[in-house]
Structure formats: structure tokens, C-alpha cells
Amino acid sequence: MIARLFSFRGGIRPDSHKKESSGAPIRPVPLPARLVVPLIQSSRGGARPIVTVGDKVLKGQCIGEAEGKTGTAIHAPTSGTVSEIGRYPMAHPSGLESPAIVITPDGEERWIAHEPLDLATASRDELILRIQASGIVGMGGATFPSHIKIGKDSTIETLVINGAECEPWITCDDRLMRERAADVVRGAMILRRLNGARRVLVGIEDNKPEAIAAMSAAARARMDTEDADGGARIDIVTVPTRYPAGGERQLVRVLTGIEIPANRIAGDFGVQCFNAGTAHAVCRALVHGEAMVARIVTVTGDVERPGNYEVPLGFPVADLLALCGVRPGVDRVLMGGPMMGFTLPKLDAPITKGSNCIIAASPGLFPPAPPEQPCIRCGRCARACPAGIQPFDLYWFSRSRNFDKAGEYHIFDCIECGCCAYVCPAHIPLVDYFRFAKSEIRARDEERRAASQARARFEFHTFRLEREKAEKAARLAAKAAETRASLSAAAKADAAEQNVAPPPPKPPT
Amino acid sequence: MTSPHIRQPASVQRVMLTVLLALAPGIAAYVWQIGAGILVNLAIATAAALAAEALVLKLRARPVALTVTDGSAVVTAWLMVLAFPSIVPWWLTVLGALFAIVAAKHLYGGIGQNPFNPAMAAYCAMIVAYPALMSQWPAAGQGDFAAQLQLILGGSREVDAVTGATALDTLRTGLRNHADVNTILATGAFGFVGGRGWEWIAAGYLAGGLFLIATRSIDWRLPLGFIAGMGGTACLFWLAAPERFASPLFHLASGGAMLASFFIVTDPVTAASTPRGKLIFAAGAGIIAWFVRVFGAYPEGIAFAVLLMNICVPLIDHKTQPAAFGQRTRP
Numbered sequence: 076m077i078a079r080l081f082s083f084r085g086g087i088r089p090d091s092h093k094k095e096s097s098g099a100p101i102r103p104v105p106l107p108a109r110l111v112v113p114l115i116q117s118s119r120g121g122a123r124p125i126v127t128v129g130d131k132v133l134k135g136q137c138i139g140e141a142e143g144k145t146g147t148a149i150h151a152p153t154s155g156t157v158s159e160i161g162r163y164p165m166a167h168p169s170g171l172e173s174p175a176i177v178i179t180p181d182g183e184e185r186w187i188a189h190e191p192l193d194l195a196t197a198s199r200d201e202l203i204l205r206i207q208a209s210g211i212v213g214m215g216g217a218t219f220p221s222h223i224k225i226g227k228d229s230t231i232e233t234l235v236i237n238g239a240e241c242e243p244w245i246t247c248d249d250r251l252m253r254e255r256a257a258d259v260v261r262g263a264m265i266l267r268r269l270n271g272a273r274r275v276l277v278g279i280e281d282n283k284p285e286a287i288a289a290m291s292a293a294a295r296a297r298m299d300t301e302d303a304d305g306g307a308r309i310d311i312v313t314v315p316t317r318y319p320a321g322g323e324r325q326l327v328r329v330l331t332g333i334e335i336p337a338n339r340i341a342g343d344f345g346v347q348c349f350n351a352g353t354a355h356a357v358c359r360a361l362v363h364g365e366a367m368v369a370r371i372v373t374v375t376g377d378v379e380r381p382g383n384y385e386v387p388l389g390f391p392v393a394d395l396l397a398l399c400g401v402r403p404g405v406d407r408v409l410m411g412g413p414m415m416g417f418t419l420p421k422l423d424a425p426i427t428k429g430s431n432c433i434i435a436a437s438p439g440l441f442p443p444a445p446p447e448q449p450c451i452r453c454g455r456c457a458r459a460c461p462a463g464i465q466p467f468d469l470y471w472f473s474r475s476r477n478f479d480k481a482g483e484y485h486i487f488d489c490i491e492c493g494c495c496a497y498v499c500p501a502h503i504p505l506v507d508y509f510r511f512a513k514s515e516i517r518a519r520d521e522e523r524r525a526a527s528q529a530r531a532r533f534e535f536h537t538f539r540l541e542r543e544k545a546e547k548a549a550r551l552a553a554k555a556a557e558t559r560a561s562l563s564a565a566a567k568a569d570a571a572e573q574n575v576a577p578p579p580p581k582p583p584t
Numbered sequence: 585m586t587s588p589h590i591r592q593p594a595s596v597q598r599v600m601l602t603v604l605l606a607l608a609p610g611i612a613a614y615v616w617q618i619g620a621g622i623l624v625n626l627a628i629a630t631a632a633a634l635a636a637e638a639l640v641l642k643l644r645a646r647p648v649a650l651t652v653t654d655g656s657a658v659v660t661a662w663l664m665v666l667a668f669p670s671i672v673p674w675w676l677t678v679l680g681a682l683f684a685i686v687a688a689k690h691l692y693g694g695i696g697q698n699p700f701n702p703a704m705a706a707y708c709a710m711i712v713a714y715p716a717l718m719s720q721w722p723a724a725g726q727g728d729f730a731a732q733l734q735l736i737l738g739g740s741r742e743v744d745a746v747t748g749a750t751a752l753d754t755l756r757t758g759l760r761n762h763a764d765v766n767t768i769l770a771t772g773a774f775g776f777v778g779g780r781g782w783e784w785i786a787a788g789y790l791a792g793g794l795f796l797i798a799t800r801s802i803d804w805r806l807p808l809g810f811i812a813g814m815g816g817t818a819c820l821f822w823l824a825a826p827e828r829f830a831s832p833l834f835h836l837a838s839g840g841a842m843l844a845s846f847f848i849v850t851d852p853v854t855a856a857s858t859p860r861g862k863l864i865f866a867a868g869a870g871i872i873a874w875f876v877r878v879f880g881a882y883p884e885g886i887a888f889a890v891l892l893m894n895i896c897v898p899l900i901d902h903k904t905q906p907a908a909f910g911q912r913t914r915p
């Protein structure tokens with residue numbers, strides 16, 4: 076077993092509000108009138124449509140091929156007809172649009188033939204290709220393509236499976252681990268085989284005892300019944316409940332003691348981290364041959380029927396909310412948790428691979444922020460900050476647009492977890508200031524880069540002109556020298572012809 | 585609206601109220617040992633500070649209601665009064681409160697921006713302007729409220745009846761006359777560890793301070809730094825020459841040491857802000873305060889020490905930035 080846990084600095088303990096949605100088993104949802112399946116559902120690259128309007132598709136059929144090395148494939152979430160291909164607003168803080176394929180379900184839910192891989196014989200490359208072709212991305216919300224992460228050639232010692240689920244209100248991983256522990260464990264072991272880790276650690280917060288029990292049982296069963304994993308261990312580790320224990324860097328710190336700096340990735344330190352939902356999806360794809368066509372979504376907050384639902388991708392948020400019965404008084408809808416999630420500008424946005432939670436927010440449950448007051452430098456924000464930075468300093472620098480200083484004081488180490496703003500007695504929206512400063516710094520760096528590129532281009536241009544001039548001069552000089560040489564040779568020949576001794580060489584003057 | 589969408593039920597008011605609450609045991613001990621005169625000056629200072637705060641905010645076109653009610657002016661007023669002798673005339677209290685709020689706080693931009701501790705700035709200004717009034721301390725154990733009231737509100741200053749030399753004063757005068765520390769401390773002005781009566785007030789501040797630490801309202805590094813700075817320095821000299829220097833315990837129990845440890849150097853606005861910086865800042869204040877007490881021109885040196893360290897805060901903060909997450913990791 077794990078000898079000891081480590082701790083990370085800072086963090087907070089907000090009310091968990093998990094009970095509201097964690098009680099009932101995962102439920103299916105009836106098919107909506109249409110599914111809007113975005114072609115971009117990962118943080119790196121998207122998919123190219125390979126169907127046209129009018130095509131009949133089967134559930135799980137690939138409708139968008141992975142674009143390039145980093146793209147991930149997109150599949151039909153149900154059987155039906157492709158009715159439109161166009162641009163639609165996405166679940167995004169500012170309602171960005173993305174190309175999407177609209178499918179009108181035929182209601183039959185006919186699957187395409189499953190093509191599981193023979194794990195015993197398939198090569199590493201085949202498995203990784205299948206992960207990409209099955210459209211698997213990080214399901215904790217970051218949607219980083221899993222095939223890129225697992226395909227890296229770094230030497231991995233420890234595979235961390237993130238089942239911490241530290242954000243309040245969200246319970247989709249909790250339910251998944253309770254109900255489908257065997258698949259999560261199986262997926263974790265496949266990932267372990269792909270990255271060559273010696274041990275697998277599954278971190279789960281101690282407020283999920285049922286998930287811990289189910290996962291422990293599944294892990295024991297896996298290690299007892301098969302030796303397909305070459306005797307590799309998988310340990311279920313209970314970690315203290317403290318937001319943001321489920322942040323990748325925080326969880327790696329708690330489980331292994333390694334602190335990964337902001338400018339490095341876990342792989343550099345022999346660790347790789349996948350969400351429990353991702354491990355489950357890997358198992359479904361490789362063992363059962365099912366592409367990613369649905370995900371578990373927590374719907375909670377001010378709704379009549381909070382809970383976890385297995386939702387086909389592309390399902391409109393508005394339809395999902397209608398299913399759960401939004402109570403009167405709800406004035407906005409959050410996607411993600413209350414600490415890091417955002418307010419949905421439009422409710423017709425579809426559920427995508429990264430949508431873990433929908434919260435119907437009313438002023439009763441989520442009171443509006445009290446007015447901002449001046450900072451009293453009380454230091455509570457610094458005490459709560461898991462990144463070990465001093466938010467109030469960054470606040471002053473951001474406010475006074477002193478971006479150089481903000482950079483010097485590690486603003487890019489900020490993970491935007493919101494702990495500082497959560498504790499601030501002056502009710503300062505600190506994270507807003509940091510987001511603003513970061514985007515300003517990025518824009519400025521971009522500008523500088525463009526300017527320096529232009530300058531480099533100009534300098535190269537001048538350099539080329541000068542080089543050409545120099546080359547021309549050199550050519551001319553060479554030519555002149557040649558002419559002179561041939562002239563003097565001719566002169567010599569003449570002199571020889573006249574049998575006159577050549578004039579003595581001039582002494583150097 | 586943007587994340588986070590939830591907040592702890594915390595507010596600046598609550599922070600300030602906690603400080604006021606923590607001052608209660610010290611004030612109660614004051615009333616018990618010295619007399620209720622302090623309450624009159626507390627009330628006067630509170631009213632003056634609030635009025636000044638409201639007026640300045642209005643002149644500066646800032647939201648008046650929100651800031652006046654944040655409680656910070658009341659904290660400043662109380663700390664100032666507790667640092668002053670409790671029998672100073674009412675106008676001196678008003679003047680001090682005006683100085684603290686208008687000059688020390690708002691001239692620098694208001695709450696959160698002032699580099700100098702307002703209560704200590706007012707103390708320094710007043711002791712320089714009115715050295716005599718600022719050195720008349722009420723005697724312990726008399727509790728003559730009518731006489732104290734007369735001093736505070738009336739014009740006359742028939743002081744001898746109700747004043748007494750403080751422990752630090754007595755020690756100082758005694759040492760000037762080449763007496764031995766032990767002989768001086770054996771006189772009636774002294775109790776168990778500090779000035780008779782006054783040591784109970786110090787104990788009250790200590791109790792309030794421990795409450796603040798327990799509720800995580802103040803950072804333990806600040807009181808610890810101050811106590812270690814003053815106590816450590818006192819200890820060195822005391823060990824070297826016990827007949828010429830009083831014990832560390834005496835220094836910590838006398839004058840404003842406890843008030844400063846838990847309520848003055850802990851002012852978040854004017855203290856250093858990094859973990860290591862807090863220790864350095866507070867220890868520096870403690871060390872300087874001891875030197876002013878023992879070698880300086882005034883019997884109590886805490887206010888000057890705090891202002892001096894306030895000046896150093898930007899430098900201390902800059903030099904003691906904590907390592908961000910992973911900064912100590914070696915690949």
C-alpha cells in the first residue's frame with residue numbers, strides 16, 4: 076500500500092453539495108429532436124467531416140475523421156440522418172461557434188458493428204491509433220487528446236488516475252467509479268501498459284467512500300484473476316477532501332510528493348495523469364470497440380430531478396435541463412463546477428466530451444457577489460493559493476497594468492482555481508483580474524513577436540541587399556583581377572616573343 | 585458572471601469586528617485595574633474617526649456607506665486610544681484620530697494603501713507635539729472615574745492625584761540614578777512581571793491575541809516575530825548585565841508590548857506580506873522598540889520602531905518572495 080501521502084499548500088473546503096446528485100444511479104436520457112455534434116471537441120485540433128447531408132449513419136459510426144496528428148475523431152451518437160452541416164454556438168464562455176454535424180435520430184439506436192481489438196496481440200501503435208480513432212480526450216474538462224499524451228516517449232514510472240473530483244456539486248466520476256469500476260480499472264491498466272508505468276495510483280477524495288469501496292474491489296479482482304498486467308499493481312488511494320486536490324499538479328503532489336512546476340509537464344517527472352472517465356472510455360474503445368459517443372453529465376442545482384445522466388454527445392443543454400425540471404428562480408446556468416465553471420451564454424449549446432456538469436443556478440443557491448471593496452492585504456488569498464503565489468500582489472500589478480511585474484511575480488503559475496477569490500473578505504474578483512492580465516500579456520507578447528518578426532524580415536531584407544551588393548562587388552573585383560591577369564599574361568607573352576627580359580620586380584615601396 | 589461562483593461568507597466588517605472583539609479582554613482589564621476613563625476616550629475617538637472617515641470619503645468621491653461601515657476606522661481609533669494614556673484630554677484624542685484617519689490613512693490613498701500604521705503615526709505625532717500630556721499615565725488601582733472624567737473633559741489638569749509613573753518610567757528614572765534593577769523592581773509600582781495592574785491588561789491583550797491566532801485572523805508569525813525580537817534582545821543584555829537591564833519578561837509585560845505584538849504589528853496593511861517577511865518585519869520592530877526603550881529619548885519606543893519597519897516593508901517583501909508551486913523542484 077501507499078506508505079504516505081503528501082500535502083499541497085493552500086486550498087479550501089467549500090460545502091460539497093454532492094448529496095444532491097450522487098444518490099441515484101446513472102440514468103439514460105430519451106433522444107432529443109436533433110443532436111448537434113461539434114467537429115472540434117478537443118483542446119488540440121478537430122475532425123474533418125466525412126459524411127454529407129442526407130447520409131444515414133449508425134450509432135458509433137465515424138462522421139468526422141481526425142485531422143492531422145493531433146486531431147481526434149467524431150462519431151454519430153445515435154443512428155439517424157445527417158440533416159445539416161454548419162456552424163453552431165458552443166458551450167463556451169463567450170458563445171464561440173464551431174462547425175458541427177446535425178443528426179436527426181431515427182430512434183432505433185442501431186450500433187455499427189463493434190470491432191474490439193485483440194489486446195493480447197495488438198501493438199502499442201495500433202492501440203494508440205485506435206484511441207485517436209475512437210475520439211478519446213481527457214474527460215475531466217481539459218479535453219486534451221489522450222493519444223498525444225499516451226503516445227509520448229517519456230519514461231513513465233507512475234500512472235495517476237484522477238478520481239478526486241474536488242469541485243463542489245459534481246458527482247459524475249463518483250457515480251462512474253461506483254457503477255463501472257471494473258471498466259475504469261481495466262482502462263487504467265491498458266493505459267499503464269501503453270506508457271510502461273510500474274505502478275498505478277487512483278486518487279479519490281475521502282468524501283466518496285462508496286466509490287473507494289467499489290474501485291478497491293475492482294482493483295483486487297483485477298489483480299487476483301488475471302496476470303495479463305504482468306503483476307503490475309493498482310492502488311486505490313484515499314486523499315483528504317480539499318479543493319483543488321483534483322487539480323493534476325495537486326493530485327500528483329499528494330500521491331507522489333513531486334511538485335511539477337508550471338512550465339513543465341508531468342511526463343518530465345515520470346508521471347502521467349488521466350481522469351477516471353478517460354480510463355473508462357479507453358476500456359470501452361479498446362476492449363468493447365465502442366467509440367466515444369456519450370458521457371456522464373451531472374445535472375444539479377435548482378432542478379427537480381438532479382442526478383447523473385448518460386448523455387449522447389451533441390445533446391442540447393436546454394433539452395437536458397428540461398428533462399430535469401428547472402425550478403422557478405433559476406437565472407443562469409453554469410457549465411462545470413462552481414469554482415472553475417462558466418455561465419453559459421446560450422442554452423442551445425450542445426453537451427461535448429468535456430461537459431462534466433450542468434448547474435441550474437438561482438440567487439438562493441449562488442448569491443450574487445457583494446460589492447468589491449479595497450484590498451486590506453489580509454493575506455487570506457495567499458494562504459489559500461495552491462500555486463504558492465501572492466494573489467494580492469498580482470492584483471495590484473494587474474490593476475495598475477504593471478504586467479512586467481505581474482509576470483515576475485509568477486502570474487502564469489496561477490491555475491485559476493478561484494481559491495483566492497473564494498476567501499477574499501473584500502469580495503475582489505481576483506481571478507477576473509488575473510485572466511485579464513494574462514490575456515493582455517499574451518496579446519502584448521504576440522504583438523512583440525510580430526514586430527520582431529517584421530524587424531527580422533526587414534533586417535534580412537537589408538542584409539540580403541547588402542550581401543547582393545557585396546557579392547556583386549566581389550564578382551566585379553574578381554573579373555577585374557582576371558582581366559588584369561590575362562592582360563599581364565598577354566604582356567608577358569609579348570615580351571617573351573620579343574626576347575626581352577622582363578623588367579625586374581619592383582621593390583615594395 | 586465569472587468563476588468562482590461561490591464565496592466564503594467573509595467580509596471586511598467581519599475581519600474588523602473580530603479584532604474589536606479580541607480587544608475586549610484587554611479593555612475589560614483596563615477598566616478593572618485603571619478605571620473607566622478609557623471608555624470615554626474610546627467613544628470620543630470612535631466618533632471622531634468615523635466622522636473624519638465619512639468626510640474624507642465624501643471629499644474623495646468614494647462610496648461612503650460601504651467604507652465607513654467596514655469597521656477599519658473604529659479599529660484604528662481603538663488601537664490609538666489604547667496606546668495613548670487613557671486620561672489625555674478629549675481634544676487630544678480628537679486630534680489624534682483626525683491625524684490617523686486623514687493624514688496617515690487617506691493622504692496615502694485610503695484603506696489598504698497606507699504605508700504607516702495609522703494608530704502609531706498618530707502616537708508619534710502627538711508625543712512630539714504634546715510630550716507632557718502624552719506622558720501622564722493614570723495610576724493603577726485607583727479607578728477614580730470622576731477624577732479621570734474631569735481630566736478628559738474638563739480643562740483643569742490637577743494630575744498628581746490620579747497619575748502614576750509607569751513601570752518603564754520608574755525603571756528608567758531608577759537606572760538614571762544608578763540604582764540596581766532588582767532594587768527598582770522591588771518597589772510598590774511592580775507586580776508579578778510588569779507594572780502592577782498593567783500586567784493584567786497585558787494578559788488581556790495576550791488572551792485576545794491567542795483568540796485571533798486560533799481563528800486564523802492574524803498570522804502567528806507577526807506576534808512571534810515581535811516577541812522573539814524584543815524578548816531575545818532583552819534576554820541577551822539581561823544575561824550579560826542583570827543589574828543594568830530588566831528581564832525579557834518584564835519588557836514583554838510592560839508598556840505596549842502585548843498590544844503591539846497582537847494588534848499593532850499585525851495590521852495587515854502596513855506589515856510585510858510574505859511569510860518570511862512577516863517574521864523579519866515583526867522581529868525588527870521588537871528589536872528597535874527595545875533599543876528605543878533602553879537607550880532612546882522616550883520611555884516607550886514601539887511606535888517609532890513600527891514606523892521605521894513600515895518604511896522597510898517594500899524591500900522586505902521584495903527580498904522574501906515565497907517560492908511558487910514547483911519552484912523548488914529540481915528536474
Ligand code: SF4
Pocket residue numbers: 449450451452453454455456457466467470495498499500501502503505
Ligand atoms: S484576500 Fe482579498 S483583501 Fe485579503 S489580501 Fe487577498 S485580495 Fe486583499
Ligand code: SF4
Pocket residue numbers: 456459460461462463464466488489490491492493494495496505506509
Ligand atoms: S486563482 Fe490563481 S492566484 Fe488565485 S488561488 Fe488559484 S492559483 Fe492562486
